[in-house]
Amino acid sequence: MTVVRVTPRSLLPRLALAGGLLWATGACGGTPEPGAAPSHRAPQVRAAWKEPADYAYTLSSTAGERALIGTFRVTVRGGKVVKAVGLDEESRRVVRRSPGIVPTIGALRAELERARRDEADTAEAEYAADGHPLRITLDWDESAADDEARYVISAYEPGVPSGT
Template sequence: MTAVHSRVRFVSAVLAGGLLCATSACGRATPSNSGAESRSPGVHSERAWDEPASYAYTLTSSEGERSLIGAFRVTVRDGKVVKAVGLDDSGRWVVRQLPGEVPTLGELLAEMAQARRDEADTAEAEYAADGHPVRILLDWEKNAVDDEALYVISDYEPAAG
């Protein structure tokens, strides 16, 4: 009877350990076929990416109680946002009330760099194969409520030229 209980405990421990390992990796790993790369908060080097003067992208900004919450289609020319279209109610409100708040990708990366200089608890990004950011996560204080920012970048299109 003791051998059976020991074997059951051993198998249970192995299964629990495997489950723990699998679940602790969730949300951290980037699928190898996505072309994205994740940076740890303490790593200050960035992928080489020269922000083009003109491009368009879709930004979904969420988390915390920041003024920039919502979904936007953004057009950048000569390094400046020339058009921002709110794609949801929050985005439309921001575009109408705070039009200067919609950033370029360079401004989002600068915000992340500043968060790192300020020693934020989390300041990390994932990058596409060409080097442009596809996700930026910021959390200035781990135990503070609503100081986080999550920027998801999609539909990036550099201007033809």
């Protein structure tokens, strides 16, 4: 029979290995790495943002065969879009055909939350330091063609700029 003596010195490497494995396993479940793509399965931690009643922003909407395609300069007053200017040919066509289709940032956030609730295949967002969304990517069904949407929000200005 072989006798093995266990000494504190022989346990140290084993304890270090076990501790390292526990730490690595725990690290897999927290906040996403900076730059990692957030999704409805792993929400990105962001600053709280309350949509102001008055603001202006630029919206670029692409992907799929959705009615809202192009780049728009949007003015919101009292929580409603009061002006949407098409900045390219596609968006000018949209504004002529359906002027009320251009959404507020709040409506875009609601669409994102609806996609998350409905367990869309993709429902991701990137946020600015103040918490307002910068990019929203949606795809309800990866196997369906043209049901996705990509929104890029830029030139966000809280309060309505004078002359807008």
